[in-house]
Amino acid sequence: MTHTRQPATERFTDRVGHYLRARPRYPQTLIPFFVREMGLRPAWRIADIGSGTGFFSEPFLANGNEVLGIEPNGPMREAAERLLVNRFPNFHSRAGTAESTGLPDSSVDLVTAAQSFHWFDHTVARREFQRILKPNGWVALAWNNRRQDDALSTDYEQVVLRHAIDHSAIRKRHEHAASEEVLNAFFGTRGAWKHGRLSNSQTMDFDALRDRLLSSSYIPLSSDARFKPMIAELQEIFTRHQHGGVVRFEYDTDIYYGRLSTL
Numbered sequence: 001m002t003h004t005r006q007p008a009t010e011r012f013t014d015r016v017g018h019y020l021r022a023r024p025r026y027p028q029t030l031i032p033f034f035v036r037e038m039g040l041r042p043a044w045r046i047a048d049i050g051s052g053t054g055f056f057s058e059p060f061l062a063n064g065n066e067v068l069g070i071e072p073n074g075p076m077r078e079a080a081e082r083l084l085v086n087r088f089p090n091f092h093s094r095a096g097t098a099e100s101t102g103l104p105d106s107s108v109d110l111v112t113a114a115q116s117f118h119w120f121d122h123t124v125a126r127r128e129f130q131r132i133l134k135p136n137g138w139v140a141l142a143w144n145n146r147r148q149d150d151a152l153s154t155d156y157e158q159v160v161l162r163h164a165i166d167h168s169a170i171r172k173r174h175e176h177a178a179s180e181e182v183l184n185a186f187f188g189t190r191g192a193w194k195h196g197r198l199s200n201s202q203t204m205d206f207d208a209l210r211d212r213l214l215s216s217s218y219i220p221l222s223s224d225a226r227f228k229p230m231i232a233e234l235q236e237i238f239t240r241h242q243h244g245g246v247v248r249f250e251y252d253t254d255i256y257y258g259r260l261s262t263l
Contacts, residue, residue: 013236016075020053020083022211024144024202026114033196035108037256038138040065044109047132048086049098049125050116054080054091060112061088061226062132069104070096089153090125098125103132108251118177122186130260139259143178144200152241155250159237159248163230178256188261200251206238209247 005117034040037237042064048057051069053076060067062086069091071077077093078110083093096102098113098120111129113120148157176182180190187193213219213234220226241247 015180016030016053016079016213016214018078018137020079022204023053023055023206023215024200024249024251025055026142026144027058027198027200029037029198030059030253033198033255034140037194037196038110038140040151042101042109044108046110046112047101047103047108049101049111049113049129051074051080051093051121054084056112057091058084058088058112061091064090067092068088068108069093069105070098070101072097073222099128101128101132104132104140105131106136108132109134110138112140112142115144116144117141118174119183120177122177122182126186136259138259139257140259141178142253142255143174143184144251144253147252152247152252153236153249155237159213159230159233160216160219162233163220163226178254182187183256186260187258192261193256193258196255196257198253198255200250200253203246204249205246206235206242209238210234212249 031040040063044065046057046060046065046067048054048060048067049070050070051057051067052073054069057067057069057080067090068089069080071080071093072095074095077095080091081093085093093101098116099232111133125173133139146153148154171178183193184190210231213230214221220230238247
């Protein structure tokens with residue numbers, strides 16, 4: 001089967017259900033981290049760029065913040081609206097991109113981007129973030145990075161490497177986006193940003209592990225000939241590592257944060 005590479009804004013269109021069911025949320029230590037490191041207050045207005053299904057917006061909404069979810073992918077945006085709108089009147093969802101948010105000048109205190117910065121045009125996004133941020137506003141870039149220092153994660157990674165469509169290219173893109181070179185250029189200087197790391201984890205039965213795999217944009221879906229052998233391998237791994245019918249992934253929630261200096 002020939003895989004047609006999708007634009008970044010469309011990569012998750014056919015994976016929304018898997019994403020909602022099985023992507024990890026963020027740790028309970030997230031809001032205390034923002035309070036301690038940036039002085040986050042409930043009065044802050046936040047633009048969550050590439051907000052997807054709203055998982056990163058959710059803890060800020062629970063903190064009392066007004067959050068503007070900016071998401072270019074229609075199905076992902078609609079999933080966030082179903083998840084959040086009825087529970088949080090302080091959530092506002094709109095179509096937009098990191099490069100063109102549609103927000104007014106100097107209108108937000110904090111810009112966040114979780115699991116999404118590696119898809120941005122960093123130069124154009126930087127200008128847009130500077131435009132929408134209030135003076136002395138903050139930017140925080142976050143990723144839930146699955147750790148690979150245990151037997152389960154090592155075996156799972158081998159399944160990914162054997163069957164993924166363009167995993168290596170996406171991993172390189174991610175690693176480049178979180179590199180010192182890119183972050184220095186984006187924030188302005190090395191001293192303009194810091195790195196924080198929080199512990200996170202996810203416990204899954206087999207169905208959840210399967211959804212976790214299929215939520216990744218580089219994994220073949222059921223129409224692909226690689227799908228059945230891939231799921232069979234995943235079942236073997238689950239059987240080998242499960243305890244009480246579940247397995248557990250450990251994550252590092254990495255946060256790169258600071259103020260954008262003037263270039």
